[in-house]
Amino acid sequence: xxxxxxxxxxxxVVVLFAMSAVVFAAIHLLPxxxxxxxxxxxxxxxxxxxxxxxxxxxxxxxxxxxxxxxGVLRGEFGQALSIxxxxxxxxxGALERSAALGGMSLLLVAIMGIALGIHSAVHRGSLSDxxxxxxxxxxxxIPEFFWCTxxxxxxxxxLGWLPATGYTPLADAGLLQWLRHLILPVxxxxxxLTAHVSRMVRSSMLEAIESRYVLAARAKGVPERxxxxxxxxxxxxxxAITVLAIDAGILIGGIVVAETVFSFPGLGSLLMYxxxxxxxxxxxxxxxxxxxxxxxxxxxxxxxxxxxxxxIRLGAAH
Amino acid sequence: MxxxxxxxxxxxxxxxLVAGAAIVVVMVxxxxxxxxxxxxxxxxxxxxxxxxxxxGLHWFGTDEFGRDVLSRILAGGYYSLAMxxxxxxxxxxxxxxxxxxxxxxxGWVDDVIMRIIDLMISLPPILVGLLILAVTSPGLGxxxxxxxxxxxxxxxxxxxxVALSVLAQDFIEAAAARxxxxxxxxxxxxxxxxxxxxxxxxxxxxxxxxxxxxxxSFLGLGPQPPASEWGxxxxxxxxxLDRAPWIGLAPGLCLCVLLVAVNFVGEGLRDLxxxxxxxxxxx
Numbered sequence: 001x002x003x004x005x006x007x008x009x010x011x012x013v014v015v016l017f018a019m020s021a022v023v024f025a026a027i028h029l030l031p032x033x034x035x036x037x038x039x040x041x042x043x044x045x046x047x048x049x050x051x052x053x054x055x056x057x058x059x060x061x062x063x064x065x066x067x068x069x070x071g072v073l074r075g076e077f078g079q080a081l082s083i084x085x086x087x088x089x090x091x092x093g094a095l096e097r098s099a100a101l102g103g104m105s106l107l108l109v110a111i112m113g114i115a116l117g118i119h120s121a122v123h124r125g126s127l128s129d130x131x132x133x134x135x136x137x138x139x140x141x142i143p144e145f146f147w148c149t150x151x152x153x154x155x156x157x158x159l160g161w162l163p164a165t166g167y168t169p170l171a172d173a174g175l176l177q178w179l180r181h182l183i184l185p186v187x188x189x190x191x192x193l194t195a196h197v198s199r200m201v202r203s204s205m206l207e208a209i210e211s212r213y214v215l216a217a218r219a220k221g222v223p224e225r226x227x228x229x230x231x232x233x234x235x236x237x238x239x240a241i242t243v244l245a246i247d248a249g250i251l252i253g254g255i256v257v258a259e260t261v262f263s264f265p266g267l268g269s270l271l272m273y274x275x276x277x278x279x280x281x282x283x284x285x286x287x288x289x290x291x292x293x294x295x296x297x298x299x300x301x302x303x304x305x306x307x308x309x310x311x312i313r314l315g316a317a318h
Numbered sequence: 319m320x321x322x323x324x325x326x327x328x329x330x331x332x333x334x335l336v337a338g339a340a341i342v343v344v345m346v347x348x349x350x351x352x353x354x355x356x357x358x359x360x361x362x363x364x365x366x367x368x369x370x371x372x373x374g375l376h377w378f379g380t381d382e383f384g385r386d387v388l389s390r391i392l393a394g395g396y397y398s399l400a401m402x403x404x405x406x407x408x409x410x411x412x413x414x415x416x417x418x419x420x421x422x423x424x425g426w427v428d429d430v431i432m433r434i435i436d437l438m439i440s441l442p443p444i445l446v447g448l449l450i451l452a453v454t455s456p457g458l459g460x461x462x463x464x465x466x467x468x469x470x471x472x473x474x475x476x477x478x479x480v481a482l483s484v485l486a487q488d489f490i491e492a493a494a495a496r497x498x499x500x501x502x503x504x505x506x507x508x509x510x511x512x513x514x515x516x517x518x519x520x521x522x523x524x525x526x527x528x529x530x531x532x533x534x535s536f537l538g539l540g541p542q543p544p545a546s547e548w549g550x551x552x553x554x555x556x557x558x559l560d561r562a563p564w565i566g567l568a569p570g571l572c573l574c575v576l577l578v579a580v581n582f583v584g585e586g587l588r589d590l591x592x593x594x595x596x597x598x599x600x601x
Binding site for chain 2: 015018141143150249252253261275283291294
């Protein structure tokens, strides 16, 4: 298990290095000079020259990459171009708010998805199972930004129950106000993913229920409730964890969209701001941080399923 | 043909496949002929009839410039279709050959291809799109390419894993013994056996390609105004949600109907062709 964990962590570090190179290369090697990207097409030659000197854009590309990377390794992301603030501070605050949004969504998805999936599997073929299956097929396909738009129309405009946009810090406004800004985005983000997770849990739970070890447990007289909880569920959880990790990637996409719709000042909004304002230091750092978060989520899922799966835990596989 | 095989052949076509396919066919037709059957010019401003609610004259109302929402929806349908089918086609054209090559040659070729794929997959899907569209000016073609690239790794992994099991079978050994060319073996012997699984995956993938593409358009990184891509229309309707919700709801509902129908086709095909794939993940 330790060897497996060490290998996976090493793999993650390699991926992050590679990603830093890809992000850097995409921005610096593509046609069109960086200075023009920042200043616009019609910038004067003097302005371009001044900016290139300021950002060190005339140095060889590898020197520039090393300067950026060594800064990142020391935790220095430099100064944002479009706002007079250090990139690290901008990203730190945004990351914290996005983490609250993403964490709550993932928690809701996990709880609802697993509960509904188990319910469907145990009551296979019943009316509620069929209704849930139809809902899964439908909800998986509906985009977050549609839910966000409908949620704003219904709950903010018509009913006036919840704020349509914005954010208030937990420390200033208290728990209730903070939650009021989070409810709509969290629910909108969770609908599609809950459908996906519940569907995976249902099919893996069904597989477990029909397996021989569950038959054996029933045969020796274990109560049905215990059969489900102790024998079927742990095995059904493995695919659920994998799917939650995949969904973390989809969730990141959803967060970018939802933060834009709800004007929520998180990492997604910051990335969009960096793209619109051609703020390259901010964009590079933001993309790297998002990749790191995603890698960590994948790593956590891999380690969790390794711990649940004796074949990996005991080193038989790999 | 054995009894089991016959039974399998006669398995009835799932209802969701029929219903989904019918809706998709209608929407594809509307998407193709939409610009010609639109009742109004989709780009014509009409200041006097701004933000009119749905009526007999304007079935889906008018937007903030007085443009007919129904006409704009009809004119913009092909964007979503182009993104869904185009991006999936790109992921197939790049992903399937890569998977076949990796499975056939094994060794270092396999290692190199799969490490690159691992790297691509370790980036959240939306970031690939954002990265490409941040450094180049946005447009329909680039959105399609960006979304297509996102789904290359899935196609490569799937093709490789199915191809590996096909390559281990006797008829491949026979073909190799006949000294058939590599291209012949991969194209004529392996691909036909890999195809059913890939078709199911591709049909499910179209839903997510449309989802991701319209999300990128929604963020302003797809077709640019005055294009009436549905995601973009929803984004542009946001300032008027309180006064004229139909501007965003109408294209939103159309997008949902299209996506749900395409997904029904994918799920139905999966039930029909490959029941063992039930509940596979998407990404």
